[in-house]
Amino acid sequence: xxxxxxxxxxxxxxxxxxxxxxxxxxxxxxxxxxxxxxxxxxxxxxxxxxxxxxxxxxxxxxxxxxxxxxxxxxxxxxxxxxxxxxxxxxxxxxxxxxxxxxxx
Amino acid sequence: xxxxxxxxxxxxxxxxxxxxxxxxxxxxxxxxxxxxxxxxxxxxxxxxxxxxxxxxxxxxxxxxxxxxxxxxxxxxxxxxxxxxxxxxxxxxxxxxxxxxxxxxxxxxxxxxxxxxxxxxxxxxxxxxxxxxxxxxxxxxxxxxxxxxxxxxxxxxxxxxxxxxxxxxxxxx
Numbered sequence: 001x002x003x004x005x006x007x008x009x010x011x012x013x014x015x016x017x018x019x020x021x022x023x024x025x026x027x028x029x030x031x032x033x034x035x036x037x038x039x040x041x042x043x044x045x046x047x048x049x050x051x052x053x054x055x056x057x058x059x060x061x062x063x064x065x066x067x068x069x070x071x072x073x074x075x076x077x078x079x080x081x082x083x084x085x086x087x088x089x090x091x092x093x094x095x096x097x098x099x100x101x102x103x104x
Numbered sequence: 105x106x107x108x109x110x111x112x113x114x115x116x117x118x119x120x121x122x123x124x125x126x127x128x129x130x131x132x133x134x135x136x137x138x139x140x141x142x143x144x145x146x147x148x149x150x151x152x153x154x155x156x157x158x159x160x161x162x163x164x165x166x167x168x169x170x171x172x173x174x175x176x177x178x179x180x181x182x183x184x185x186x187x188x189x190x191x192x193x194x195x196x197x198x199x200x201x202x203x204x205x206x207x208x209x210x211x212x213x214x215x216x217x218x219x220x221x222x223x224x225x226x227x228x229x230x231x232x233x234x235x236x237x238x239x240x241x242x243x244x245x246x247x248x249x250x251x252x253x254x255x256x257x258x259x260x261x262x263x264x265x266x267x268x269x270x271x272x273x274x275x276x
Contacts, residue, residue, distance in 0.1 A: 016115075066217075103217075104215070
């Protein structure tokens with residue numbers, strides 16, 4: 001596994017750049033991960049990122065876009081606006097989690 | 105396994121790489137059975153989540169997916185479907201289609217996958233485009249008022265082909 005340095009932290013990532021150890025993540029790192037993919041995190045972003053982190057802790061897997069939407073009460077359209085293009089993957093990346101595995 | 109340390113440029117996923125831009129997917133939905141509605145919906149949803157411009161064209165029995173009267177009431181039957189691995193005669197017993205449909209709906213709901221109308225809501229909210237087939241509308245004597253409000257138009261097959269120029273295409 002490659003090691004990369006983000007915001008002064010050495011973290012392990014997979015070949016695509018996703019963190020492989022969710023416990024190496026911190027809010028500071030989240031800010032920088034967002035910046036690296038062109039997203040400046042607002043309170044709305046943070047609400048979703050923290051949901052993803054908490055949900056991963058409970059479920060052991062990354063929430064799909066639908067799960068994020070239904071569990072946080074955020075319309076799907078808003079998710080696409082906050083994390084444009086590939087919302088589920090971008091959200092997971094910023095939260096330091098693996099890409100979601102679920103289909104829907 | 106190799107370990108490498110990059111101090112300067114962090115390894116970042118190429119979410120918005122130019123080569124992934126401009127990809128288009130066209131899905132032709134021609135079936136009105138519950139089990140045959142889902143493949144198109146799931147693939148459309150997945151494509152939209154990957155930033156792919158997605159168009160769904162509903163034709164023939166696929167019209168039931170966007171017809172307000174039938175959209176929430178698609179059915180699954182064992183009849184003619186050997187993949188259930190049950191005696192075919194069972195499928196013809198009165199009430200069996202109702203039972204099979206309820207069981208399939210429950211199995212789908214258990215996975216937190218929405219019912220057809222709600223799934224289409226999600227697809228449209230994700231930026232998907234819904235189109236209805238002109239000939240199917242004429243055959244079934246249906247107009248725009250009979251269809252979901254977010255169907256963008258009743259168009260001919262040639263219109264759809266023109267609209268989806270360069271797209272990858274799925275026929276279901």
